[in-house]
Each structure stands twice: as structure tokens, then as C-alpha cells.
Amino acid sequence: xxxxxxxxxxxxxxxxxxxxxxxxxxxxxxxxxxxxxxxxxxxxxxxxxxxxxxxxxxxxxxxxxxxxxxxxxxxxxxxxxxxxxxxxxxxxxxxxxxxxxxxxxxxxxxxxxxxxxxxxxxxxxxxxxxxxxxxxxxxxxxxxxxxxxxxxxxxxxxxxxxxxxxxxxxxxxxxxxxxxxxxxxxxxxxxxxxxxxxxxxxxxxxxxxxxxxxxxxxxxxxxxxxxxxxxxxxxxxxxxxxxxxxxxxxxxxxxxxxxxxxxxxxxxxxxxxxxxxxxxxxxxxxxxxxxxxxxxxxxxxxxxxxxxxx
Amino acid sequence: xxxxxxxxxxxxxxxxxxxxxxxxxxxxxxxxxxxxxxxxxxxxxxxxxxxxxxxxxxxxxxxxxxxxxxxxxxxxxxxxxxxxxxxxxxxxxxxxxxxxxxxxxxxxxxxxxxxxxxxxxxxxxxxxxxxxxxxxxxxxxxxxxxxxxxxxxxxxxxxxxxxxxxxxxxxxxxxxxxxxxxxxxxxxxxxxxxxxxxxxxxxxxxxxxxxxxxxxxxxxxxxxxxxxxxxxxxxxxxxxxxxxxxxxxxxxxxxxxxxxxxxxxxxxxxxxxxxxxxxxxxxxxxxxxxxxxxxxxxxxxxxxxxxxxxxxxxxxxxxxxxxxxxxxxxxxxxxxxxxxxxxxxxxxxxxxxxxxxxxxxxxxxxxxxxxxxxxxxxxxxxxxxxxxxxxxxxxxxxxxxxxxxxxxxxxxxxxxxxxxxxxxxxxxxxxxxxxxxxxxxxxxxxxxxxxxxxxxxxxxxxxxxxxxxxxxxxxxxxxxxxxxxxxxxxxxxxxxxxxxxxxxxxxxxxxxxxxxxxxxxxxxxxx
Numbered sequence: 001x002x003x004x005x006x007x008x009x010x011x012x013x014x015x016x017x018x019x020x021x022x023x024x025x026x027x028x029x030x031x032x033x034x035x036x037x038x039x040x041x042x043x044x045x046x047x048x049x050x051x052x053x054x055x056x057x058x059x060x061x062x063x064x065x066x067x068x069x070x071x072x073x074x075x076x077x078x079x080x081x082x083x084x085x086x087x088x089x090x091x092x093x094x095x096x097x098x099x100x101x102x103x104x105x106x107x108x109x110x111x112x113x114x115x116x117x118x119x120x121x122x123x124x125x126x127x128x129x130x131x132x133x134x135x136x137x138x139x140x141x142x143x144x145x146x147x148x149x150x151x152x153x154x155x156x157x158x159x160x161x162x163x164x165x166x167x168x169x170x171x172x173x174x175x176x177x178x179x180x181x182x183x184x185x186x187x188x189x190x191x192x193x194x195x196x197x198x199x200x201x202x203x204x205x206x207x208x209x210x211x212x213x214x215x216x217x218x219x220x221x222x223x224x225x226x227x228x229x230x231x232x233x234x235x236x237x238x239x240x241x242x243x244x245x246x247x248x249x250x251x252x253x254x255x256x257x258x259x260x261x262x263x264x265x266x267x268x269x270x271x272x273x274x275x276x277x278x279x280x281x282x283x284x285x286x287x288x289x290x291x292x293x294x295x296x297x298x299x300x301x302x303x304x305x306x307x308x309x310x
Numbered sequence: 311x312x313x314x315x316x317x318x319x320x321x322x323x324x325x326x327x328x329x330x331x332x333x334x335x336x337x338x339x340x341x342x343x344x345x346x347x348x349x350x351x352x353x354x355x356x357x358x359x360x361x362x363x364x365x366x367x368x369x370x371x372x373x374x375x376x377x378x379x380x381x382x383x384x385x386x387x388x389x390x391x392x393x394x395x396x397x398x399x400x401x402x403x404x405x406x407x408x409x410x411x412x413x414x415x416x417x418x419x420x421x422x423x424x425x426x427x428x429x430x431x432x433x434x435x436x437x438x439x440x441x442x443x444x445x446x447x448x449x450x451x452x453x454x455x456x457x458x459x460x461x462x463x464x465x466x467x468x469x470x471x472x473x474x475x476x477x478x479x480x481x482x483x484x485x486x487x488x489x490x491x492x493x494x495x496x497x498x499x500x501x502x503x504x505x506x507x508x509x510x511x512x513x514x515x516x517x518x519x520x521x522x523x524x525x526x527x528x529x530x531x532x533x534x535x536x537x538x539x540x541x542x543x544x545x546x547x548x549x550x551x552x553x554x555x556x557x558x559x560x561x562x563x564x565x566x567x568x569x570x571x572x573x574x575x576x577x578x579x580x581x582x583x584x585x586x587x588x589x590x591x592x593x594x595x596x597x598x599x600x601x602x603x604x605x606x607x608x609x610x611x612x613x614x615x616x617x618x619x620x621x622x623x624x625x626x627x628x629x630x631x632x633x634x635x636x637x638x639x640x641x642x643x644x645x646x647x648x649x650x651x652x653x654x655x656x657x658x659x660x661x662x663x664x665x666x667x668x669x670x671x672x673x674x675x676x677x678x679x680x681x682x683x684x685x686x687x688x689x690x691x692x693x694x695x696x697x698x699x700x701x702x703x704x705x706x707x708x709x710x711x712x713x714x715x716x717x718x719x720x721x722x723x724x725x726x727x728x729x730x731x732x733x734x735x736x737x738x739x740x741x742x743x744x745x746x747x748x749x750x751x752x753x754x755x756x757x758x759x760x761x762x763x764x765x766x767x768x769x770x771x772x773x774x775x776x777x778x779x780x781x782x783x784x785x786x787x788x789x790x791x792x793x794x795x796x797x798x799x800x801x802x803x804x805x806x807x808x809x810x811x812x813x814x815x816x817x818x819x820x821x822x823x824x825x826x827x828x829x830x831x832x833x834x835x836x837x
Contacts, residue, residue, distance in 0.1 A: 065695070066688075066691045066692045066694075066695035066701060066703075067692070067695035067696050067700075069692055070692065071615075071618050071619070071622045071623065071689040071692055071693075072618055072622060074622045074623070075622075094623075094685055095685065095688045095689065095692070096622070096692070168704075250677070254702075254703070254704065255677075255684055255687070255688055255703055255704075255705050256688060256691060256702065256703045269532075269533070269551065269553050270553055272533055272536065272553070272554055272557070273553050273554055273556060273557050274557065
């Protein structure tokens with residue numbers, strides 16, 4: 001008891017003497033924008049997100065409305081004019097869809113699927129990982145073997161089988177992606193939770209006879225979050241490329257509502273005949289999105305990692 | 311003198327060297343799909359029939375335009391309404407040297423419908439025919455009712471030898487042990503997934519052709535097939551992808567040959583359910599099946615811009631269709647032309663039928679069966695959406711699609727409401743699509759086998775049934791044409807276009823396009 005009081009006194013004494021006025025958020029922001037590349041990537045990501053959010057207002061055409069897409073406009077080169085009067089800045093695909101609009105809407109689907117599956121997988125993985133770390137012993141062993149099992153299969157293979165069974169559609173792709181990704185989160189969160197669990201404040205909380213739920217979610221979880229933020233960023237990028245792969249293989253989303261992967265796949269057969277724009281531009285958009293998310297994720301990792309002392 | 315000698319020697323060598331390849335002429339063919347067996351009666355499937363026609367002969371052969379020409383039978387005629395006489399070719403030898411006689415024909419007709427594990431039997435061609443051997447080179451075929459299509463049926467059966475075929479299994483044919491035919495080529499090697507090799511039968515009864523050795527290589531992926539041709543790995547490819555045709559045409563080192571096929575691509579629709587599962591009102595509520603109304607069906611057909619599909623999706627390698635077979639085939643109607651594109655007229659018809667705002671519809675289709683099938687489906691989705699019929703397009707691999715299209719619904723009924731399919735007339739005349747697609751579904755009598763929309767019109771049924779037992783060609787043709795007129799006028803199906811097949815070959819080799827879509831070495835020749 002006396003040690004706890006001493007500790008509290010020491011902390012109380014240290015507080016007013018600290019000259020820092022900047023909040024942790026400010027410190028974090030400053031550290032993050034130290035890197036020029038990360039700043040540029042963050043700007044790019046913001047732009048991509050804005051395009052995805054405002055796609056219906058930015059696009060010259062609704063690429064999913066079959067009543068406005070005209071087959072007579074198919075395979076127009078970039079810069080040619082559509083029958084409806086607007087210009088195909090990035091050309092049109094085999095069905096007469098404006099590539100620019102299709103990319104904008106495709107980004108919407110890709111980001112939506114990526115973020116949704118990333119967050120859902122994180123929630124599930126986190127709960128499972130925390131449970132494993134907190135209870136330890138047999139619970140831990142069982143859960144972690146399941147995680148091992150899950151991680152031992154290639155993600156694309158599992159996702160492919162799942163989508164083949166579930167059928168086409170955004171919701172089904174998200175289910176498949178969550179299934180292949182939760183294990184990454186479970187494993188990461190367990191690692192950091194194991195470290196945290198042996199610290200005094202958890203011991204203190206246990207001594208106070210707080211409920212398991214309260215200890216896990218109010219005490220353990222907040223301290224495990226930084227690595228999770230990094231993982232969720234990188235896994236979102238991974239989810240986006242997985243979705244694109246599924247769509248490229250023709251099992252992801254319906255033909256009339258192409259995501260970036262499906263656009264690339266549709267254009268692929270025209271590559272030999274010189275109509276590069278049908279798969280080149282969606283590929284570029286996918287590349288920019290994934291690279292900027294990854295760069296932001298890398299920088300987050302550097303900033304949030306206490307071991308990388310600057 | 312020495313110099314002269316060496317010069318003469320060099321010239322001689324040059325002559326021999328150039329003469330040699332001329333004597334051994336090999337042809338390598340890139341196939342789009344792999345045959346499933348070397349057994350001519352295992353699987354009634356286009357790629358199998360096409361390949362095995364090199365090893366085996368029928369009593370009657372079909373030429374490039376599916377016209378009947380003498381094969382192992384030199385002549386055939388109907389003695390009366392129920393009996394046909396076949397005179398067999400004399401002096402024909404099997405690849406192992408044994409003579410061909412009427413016994414082999416009798417044996418073939420016994421075996422063909424009874425191959426163990428056959429995924430597509432030849433039974434429909436042998437059904438109802440009783441063979442009687444008159445002498446070693448004369449056969450009588452008897453049928454229970456008049457059957458004018460008997461020669462067409464007979465041309466679909468390849469003759470095997472009794473000596474080698476008795477007790478032989480499909481595996482024996484695949485290994486080459488039983489694959490002894492009378493055909494132009496002899497079995498040399500079969501490596502599933504890689505190649506099939508054949509050598510010329512020097513003792514063939516007809517014109518042997520110029521190729522001494524054939525190698526067939528299955529290359530499923532279209533870009534890879536084109537790449538193999540460009541790289542010179544193969545001399546000839548089938549099913550040239552339409553997106554590449556424009557570019558390949560410009561290549562001076564290649565020849566392209568195209569020919570209209572007997573395959574019509576069409577839309578089939580639900581004619582029999584009152585509540586069709588994939589048709590809903592604009593607000594998502596269930597409505598009475600609008601496709602039962604002739605005006606709605608006609609509106610959907612008028613809404614389709616066939617020339618646009620042909621030019622924009624098929625790259626001009628297709629012909630707009632107004633009926634079941636292209637002009638020139640037996641039994642087609644003179645009156646039917648492809649329906650004009652008329653979106654305004656279509657809207658008016660829809661309004662007259664009580665759907666001024668249209669309805670919601672799901673169009674199903676395969677995505678790996680016909681040339682550009684998924685793209686055609688999407689284009690049709692656009693065209694129907696434009697007249698207010700809000701269309702969702704769902705495409706799937708053929709293995710899933712055909713199962714669901716034929717028996718995916720409750721009690722094994724067809725599942726879809728509106729879907730894209732194709733039909734190739736194996737007999738090369740109009741009775742094949744009429745019997746299978748537009749006659750009322752009647753499993754017992756073998757009518758309407760592919761009538762997945764359950765279209766039923768007693769008048770059409772009567773004409774078809776009448777036609778198939780009429781021996782007189784002119785009368786039969788007229789009945790078939792009349793049945794087509796009625797069924798298409800009633801919009802039993804919506805024809806879209808006839809497929810055109812394109813073969814591409816190296817410079818120096820040409821290909822006579824075949825309407826049956828088959829790729830055979832004897833249709834290829836040097837320029």
C-alpha cells in the first residue's frame with residue numbers, strides 16, 4: 001500500500017514541474033509530418049477519400065446506370081467526345097462506360113470495402129486477441145492455434161473459396177475479407193496485451209476486483225491501441241488489393257458495377273489490341289491508393305513505436 | 311571441274327533440302343477446348359466430334375456447309391416411308407489392315423448408345439432405328455415412323471471396327487489400343503492436357519490431303535492461343551478472340567478466314583409462370599409475369615439494337631439474326647428479317663400493355679460459353695434500361711449457369727426469368743432448334759429438351775411434329791419455315807445474332823470456314 005502511495009505522490013510531484021504545454025496529439029502530428037513523403041502520401045490519401053466520397057457529384061456520368069451508359073460509345077480513346085456531349089478524359093471501356101467516372105465510383109467501392117472489412121476484422125480480431133491474452137492458459141492456446149491455422153492458408157485462396165460459396169456482392173466480399181483478416185489483428189493485439197497484462201496497473205485493477213470486462217476494455221485495450229492503428233492501416237491496403245484481386249478473377253462484384261479490380265480485368269483483354277486505357281488508368285488509381293495508404297501506415301508505425309527513439 | 315562438282319553438289323543438296331519439307335508436311339493446330347476422350351461414342355461434344363472425324367468416318371459425312379456427302383456409304387435412299395437402304399463402300403481397310411464390312415456398322419449402332427459413363431450419349435441418333443444386314447455391303451435401316459432426318463442422324467455416328475471395338479472401354483480408345491478407324495489419319499499419341507498427334511493414313515479411300523502429320527494442342531486461354539500463333543508454335547488456331555481480330559487482320563504474316571456458323575445467340579424468357587422469380591415492379595413488389603403479354607415480348611425485342619451489338623461488341627464478326635438459322639440453311643423462313651431497332655415503338659407497346667414505367671428484370675447469362683457473352687448481356691441490359699425496363703445483369707460460369715437455367719427452380723424447373731443462350735443446329739437445318747427450343751416441353755417424346763422458357767403453342771407443335779415425319783423435302787421445308795414464322799412472330803424467343811467463327815493461320819496456310827464450328831486438318835490447305 002505504501003509503495004502505491006509513494007508512486008502516486010511521485011507522479012503528482014512530477015506533473016506541475018513538466019514544462020511541456022503541447023498535447024500528445026500535437027506531438028504526434030508534428031512527428032508525423034516531419035517526413036515529406038508521408039505528408040505527400042497523406043495529402044494524396046485525403047484526395048482519394050474526397051473523390052470517393054463525392055464521386056456522384058464529380059463524375060460526368062453515372063457508370064452504374066445502364067440507361068446512360070451507351071454501347072455506341074465503347075472503346076473511345078482518351079479525349080474523344082461521348083454521344084451525350086461530355087468528353088471521355090480517360091477514354092471509355094468495352095461497354096461504353098466513362099473511365100474517369102468508373103474509376104471514381106470504383107474507388108468508392110474499393111475504399112468502402114477496404115475500410116469496412118478492415119474495421120470489422122479489427123473489432124473481431126481485437127476481442128478475440130484480448131480474450132486470449134487476458135485469460136491465458138488453455139483459452140489462449142486454443143485461440144492461438146485457430147489463428148495459426150487461419151494464417152497458414154494463403155489469404156487469397158480462402159477468400160476465393162468463400163466468395164465462390166457465398167456468391168457475388170459487396171457484402172459477401174466484405175465477409176470473405178473479414179474472415180481472412182481477423183487473425184492478423186488477434187495475433188498483434190495478443191502480443192501487446194501480454195506485455196501490458198503483466199504491468200502493475202492491471203494488477204491494481206485486478207486487486208480492486210473490477211469485472212473482467214472492465215479491465216479488458218477500459219484498462220488493457222487503450223494501451224494496446226497504437227500497434228493496432230498501424231495494423232489497421234496496412235491491412236486496409238491489403239484488403240483493397242485483395243478485393244481487386246477477387247474482382248480481377250471475376251468472382252468479386254457484379255459485371256455492371258465494376259470496382260477497380262474488375263475494371264482492370266475488363267481492360268486486360270484489350271491490352272494486345274492497343275487499347276491501354278481500359279486497364280491502365282484503373283491500375284494507376286489502385287496503385288496510388290495502396291501506396292499512399294502504405295506510406296501513411298509506415299509513418300504511423302515509426303511515430304507510434306516507442307522503441308524507435310528519435 | 312572440282313569447283314563445278316562442288317557447285318553441283320551444293321545445288322543438289324539445296325534441291326533435296328527444299329524438297330524434303332515438301333514431302334513431310336506437318337500441321338499444328340491450337341484448339342480452344344480440349345476433347346474429353348478418343349472414344350468416338352463417349353461424349354457428343356463439338357471438340358470431340360471435330361477431332362475424331364480425323365480418325366473415323368461416318369456412313370455419311372458432312373461437308374463444310376453441313377451438306378451430306380458419301381462417307382463409308384456410297385449411296386443411301388428411302389425404299390419406302392419406313393425403310394432406308396445404305397450401299398457401303400467396298401475395299402475400305404481399317405488402320406490395322408482388316409477389311410470394313412456391314413458387321414462393323416451393325417456393331418457400331420449397338421455400341422454407340424451404350425458407352426459406360428458417357429456424359430453426353432449418342433443414343434438420340436441411334437434411337438428407333440433397327441439395322442438389318444442384307445449382304446456384306448448393303449444395310450437396311452427400319453424406323454417405327456417415317457423419319458426424314460435419318461441421314462442427318464446417321465452422319466453423326468462414327469463407325470468403329472467390330473474386331474477392335476468388341477469389349478473395348480473408353481480407356482482402350484484413349485490409349486490408342488482400340489482407336490482404330492478408317493479415317494484420313496491414324497492415332498499416334500494422346501497426352502491429355504498437352505497434345506494429340508496423328509499420322510496420315512496412306513491407304514485412305516478418298517483424297518488423302520496434304521498434311522502428313524497433325525499435332526493438336528489445346529490452348530484454352532485466348533490471348534495465349536493468339537500468342538502461340540504469333541510465335542509460330544502453332545500453324546492454325548480456332549476461336550480467334552474478337553478484340554484481336556482488327557490487329558491480326560493487319561498482320562501480313564497471318565491469314566484470317568471467317569464463316570457464319572449454325573449457332574444463333576438468343577434471349578429465352580419465362581412463358582409459363584404467373585409469378586416469375588426475377589421480375590418485379592419498379593417499387594420491388596411482385597407483379598404478374600409481364601412476359602406472358604405478346605406486346606411486352608415484342609417491345610423487348612424492338613428495344614434491342616442488333617447492329618450496335620454486332621459492331622460494338624462483336625467487332626463486326628457476327629450477323630444480326632431474325633430467326634433460328636441464317637439464310638441458306640434448310641427450312642428457314644423467307645419472311646423473317648432481324649427486327650428493326652425501335653425504342654419509341656417499344657415504349658409505346660409497353661405503355662399499351664399497362665407498363666408505362668416499365669418493370670425490374672434480371673438478365674442471366676453465361677460468361678465463358680459464347681463469344682463475348684457477358685459483354686452482350688451488359689449491352690442488352692443498357693438497351694432494355696433505356697425503354698424503362700430496369701435491368702440487372704448477372705453472369706456466371708457455364709457449369710453453374712446451364713444447371714440453373716435448366717433445372718435450378720423448384721421441382722427441377724428452369725430457374726431464370728430472362729436469359730441469354732445460344733443454339734447450334736447439329737443437323738444443319740431448322741428442325742433441330744425448332745424441336746429443342748420452341749416445341750412444348752415434352753420429356754417423354756424428346757421435344758422441347760432445351761425449351762427453358764416453356765414456350766408452348768399448339769399450332770407450332772403441330773407443324774413441327776408434321777415436319778419431322780414428312781419425307782418430301784419441299785413439304786418439310788415449308789412446314790419448318792411456317793413453324794418458324796409463327797413462333798418468332800409470337801416472340802417465343804428473341805434472336806440476337808448468328809455467331810461468326812474466325813480461324814487464324816500462318817501465312818501460306820488457308821482455312822475453309824465450317825458452319826459446324828469444327829476445326830479439321832482437311833479444311834486447311836496450302837496457298
